[in-house]
Amino acid sequence: MTALGKIFRTTAFKLSAAYLLVFAIFAFFQIGYIAYNTRVLLARQHIETIETEVSALAAQYRIGGIGRLIRMIDRRSGRPGAGVYLVTDGSGRVLAGNIAGLPPGLLDSPGLHEARYERSETAEEIASRLRRDRGGRGRGDRGRDGRHRDEFDDRAVMQVFMLPGDFRLLVGRDIGEREKFREIFGRVARWSIVVMILLAVFGSYFVSKRVLRRIDSVADTSRRIVAGDLTGRIPLAGTGDEFDRLGESLNTMLDRIETLMRGLTEVSDNIAHDLKTPLTRLRNRVEMALAEKPSVENYRGALEATIAESDDLIRTFNALLMIARVEAGTDEGVLEDLDAGAVLRDVAELYEPVAEEAGIAFSLDTAPNLTVRANRELLGQAFANLIDNALKYAVPEAAVPAAVRIAAVADNDRVLITIADNGPGIPEADRARVLERFVRLEASRSRPGSGLGLSLVAAVARYHGGTISLRDAAPGLKVVLDLPRAPGGTGT
Amino acid sequence: MRILIIEDDREAAAYLTKALTEAGHVADHAADGESGYAMARDNDYDVLVVDRMLPKRDGLSVIEELRSDGCDSPALILSALGRVDDRVTGLRAGGDDYLTKPYAFSELLARVEVLARRRQPGEAETVYRVADLELDRLSHTVTRDGAPIVLQPREFRLLEFLMKHAGKVVTRTMLLEKVWDYHFDPQTNVIDVHVSRLRAKIDKGFERPLLHTVRGAGYVIRDGAR
Numbered sequence: 001m002t003a004l005g006k007i008f009r010t011t012a013f014k015l016s017a018a019y020l021l022v023f024a025i026f027a028f029f030q031i032g033y034i035a036y037n038t039r040v041l042l043a044r045q046h047i048e049t050i051e052t053e054v055s056a057l058a059a060q061y062r063i064g065g066i067g068r069l070i071r072m073i074d075r076r077s078g079r080p081g082a083g084v085y086l087v088t089d090g091s092g093r094v095l096a097g098n099i100a101g102l103p104p105g106l107l108d109s110p111g112l113h114e115a116r117y118e119r120s121e122t123a124e125e126i127a128s129r130l131r132r133d134r135g136g137r138g139r140g141d142r143g144r145d146g147r148h149r150d151e152f153d154d155r156a157v158m159q160v161f162m163l164p165g166d167f168r169l170l171v172g173r174d175i176g177e178r179e180k181f182r183e184i185f186g187r188v189a190r191w192s193i194v195v196m197i198l199l200a201v202f203g204s205y206f207v208s209k210r211v212l213r214r215i216d217s218v219a220d221t222s223r224r225i226v227a228g229d230l231t232g233r234i235p236l237a238g239t240g241d242e243f244d245r246l247g248e249s250l251n252t253m254l255d256r257i258e259t260l261m262r263g264l265t266e267v268s269d270n271i272a273h274d275l276k277t278p279l280t281r282l283r284n285r286v287e288m289a290l291a292e293k294p295s296v297e298n299y300r301g302a303l304e305a306t307i308a309e310s311d312d313l314i315r316t317f318n319a320l321l322m323i324a325r326v327e328a329g330t331d332e333g334v335l336e337d338l339d340a341g342a343v344l345r346d347v348a349e350l351y352e353p354v355a356e357e358a359g360i361a362f363s364l365d366t367a368p369n370l371t372v373r374a375n376r377e378l379l380g381q382a383f384a385n386l387i388d389n390a391l392k393y394a395v396p397e398a399a400v401p402a403a404v405r406i407a408a409v410a411d412n413d414r415v416l417i418t419i420a421d422n423g424p425g426i427p428e429a430d431r432a433r434v435l436e437r438f439v440r441l442e443a444s445r446s447r448p449g450s451g452l453g454l455s456l457v458a459a460v461a462r463y464h465g466g467t468i469s470l471r472d473a474a475p476g477l478k479v480v481l482d483l484p485r486a487p488g489g490t491g492t
Numbered sequence: 493m494r495i496l497i498i499e500d501d502r503e504a505a506a507y508l509t510k511a512l513t514e515a516g517h518v519a520d521h522a523a524d525g526e527s528g529y530a531m532a533r534d535n536d537y538d539v540l541v542v543d544r545m546l547p548k549r550d551g552l553s554v555i556e557e558l559r560s561d562g563c564d565s566p567a568l569i570l571s572a573l574g575r576v577d578d579r580v581t582g583l584r585a586g587g588d589d590y591l592t593k594p595y596a597f598s599e600l601l602a603r604v605e606v607l608a609r610r611r612q613p614g615e616a617e618t619v620y621r622v623a624d625l626e627l628d629r630l631s632h633t634v635t636r637d638g639a640p641i642v643l644q645p646r647e648f649r650l651l652e653f654l655m656k657h658a659g660k661v662v663t664r665t666m667l668l669e670k671v672w673d674y675h676f677d678p679q680t681n682v683i684d685v686h687v688s689r690l691r692a693k694i695d696k697g698f699e700r701p702l703l704h705t706v707r708g709a710g711y712v713i714r715d716g717a718r
Contacts, residue, residue, distance in 0.1 A: 307708075325575060334580060
């Protein structure tokens with residue numbers, strides 16, 4: 001399909017064409033309406049003029065009879081721009097007037113007519129023609145110039161009267177003016193339609209071309225993305241129009257897809273590393289056990305270590321799966337209105353003896369009515385991960401005993417859960433990174449853990465429409481989980 | 493006791509049958525949903541171990557139909573799906589317990605034995621007794637050798653669960669599920685710390701310990717050393 005064909009097939013073009021059609025019909029009716037009304041108005045004016053003239057002539061006739069009437073007509077018909085007049089006797093002989101030809105029989109039917117006629121020349125016209133022709137005819141020639149055509153040039157509205165003595169009087173008005181108007185309106189209509197079509201064709205061509213350019217840029221971007229380049233984004237014109245808005249939401253979607261894709265790549269890399277390493281260890285251990293001197297203790301030891309290792313693997317695998325499902329939002333787990341404080345107390349109570357045994361000061365402070373709409377299991381797991389982490393890193397420093405402080409408060413429509421330890425903390429530069437999967441800072445490599453705990457918390461926070469932020473507890477790390485408070489929750 | 497395993501993976505089924513037999517039970521095997529349903533309906537098994545995804549008929553519908561037929565053999569659902577709400581749908585379908593694959597056999601065995609216990613009379617006992625240890629569920633009091641022992645509410649529930657299944661091994665996961673009502677992975681050995689606290693309260697100063705650790709499995713409360 002050619003570029004032009006592409007433009008013609010655009011919605012913008014079709015819409016423009018439809019608008020044009022509607023507007024053309026509207027314009028056509030408007031012009032027609034004006035033309036019709038002008039015509040009616042002019043016709044009425046002509047008839048009124050005729051009536052005025054007739055009443056004047058009737059007055060003259062009453063005063064001076066037919067002779068005075070003829071004189072009046074003679075005078076009037078000679079004026080420039082005069083009306084149409086004719087007085088004849090019963091035999092049809094012209095007594096006065098400026099008509100040279102009429103359709104036959106018209107004078108025999110009194111009343112109002114609209115008919116073609118031939119106008120006789122005025123004195124000045126005759127004079128000028130005589131000057132040109134060097135010869136000619138006088139006024140007596142009028143009406144007898146021998147032209148007997150059916151088609152006369154002019155049109156007029158005329159009123160025919162029968163006067164006593166078989167005289168006939170015709171008073172009329174030329175309607176050439178009206179015809180001219182009609183012609184003008186016709187011309188206006190034709191031209192405006194031509195101009196409108198031209199404007200519409202060019203207008204919709206340019207509109208479509210512009211729209212098509214924007215659409216093409218979207219299509220180009222998507223083709224690039226399909227080809228594997230996920231960094232492509234739809235260019236925005238910055239005008240805030242509907243295309244910009246569409247582009248913006250598509251770009252947001254692309255950002256999300258890119259994040260997910262990057263996550264997926266990262267996960268597969270991480271799986272390669274963090275699952276293959278223990279699997280290799282597992283395999284080596286079994287191989288070594290087989291190579292060693294056969295003894296029940298050796299075998300038992302190797303098998304027990306194998307089970308412990310595979311349990312760790314399963315645990316890591318489950319955590320990964322859980323993160324993936326929570327992040328994808330495919331886990332349509334049961335969401336219910338529950339008190340985040342109560343869940344936090346439950347979990348804290350579970351860990352409290354662990355803290356006590358490790359000699360870590362453990363404080364818990366929860367405000368009432370912290371209703372959130374959440375999945376209890378996921379929330380519990382997130383709290384457990386955070387508390388577990390805090391307990392792992394809290395260390396006694398100098399004279400200060402190790403401490404973990406847990407608090408939950410409401411902040412307007414948010415619920416803030418804070419879990420702080422007084423351990424080494426996390427340098428600001430690394431804070432965003434530790435939320436990623438399998439990321440373990442060098443300092444913590446020696447401690448048990450999969451590197452998935454915080455990523456799972458972050459995923460759970462996102463799942464519930466919240467955020468996780470890592471802050472400096474000076475000393476130590478403070479994790480703040482910010483969850484939306486459930487609207488209307490009474491916090492039972 | 494008689495156990496029916498409805499599991500399509502032959503190797504897993506053979507292993508389960510062998511292990512359960514070694515543990516002193518009689519185990520039958522059905523390889524698909526249809527035959528499993530027929531066997532469970534026609535025999536009175538003490539426990540059914542049902543894989544969730546089965547050929548011909550899925551495990552949940554088998555249990556649902558058995559329940560509507562009036563069969564009340566306790567059912568343990570095995571599932572490779574580990575989604576948060578799967579447990580809920582499984583239990584709603586009439587299952588009595590839920591275990592996610594891969595599982596440790598000790599976990600499965602403990603759960604099967606606890607499930608079977610449910611059908612024995614004495615469920616509604618108000619006082620549990622193990623040797624000279626007594627737990628009164630109505631007055632919420634615990635005594636050992638007549639002397640009162642003060643327990644925190646959670647410790648009481650922990651002891652209550654252990655004594656309800658006295659003589660049977662209960663795993664850490666079971667304790668977290670039944671006593672704390674959470675199914676997440678606690679990462680560290682939090683349950684161990686709770687159990688050792690409880691042990692300090694009920695066994696300390698007594699010659700015969702009652703609360704025992706079963707290596708690689710869990711805990712058991714019983715009269716007499718292992």
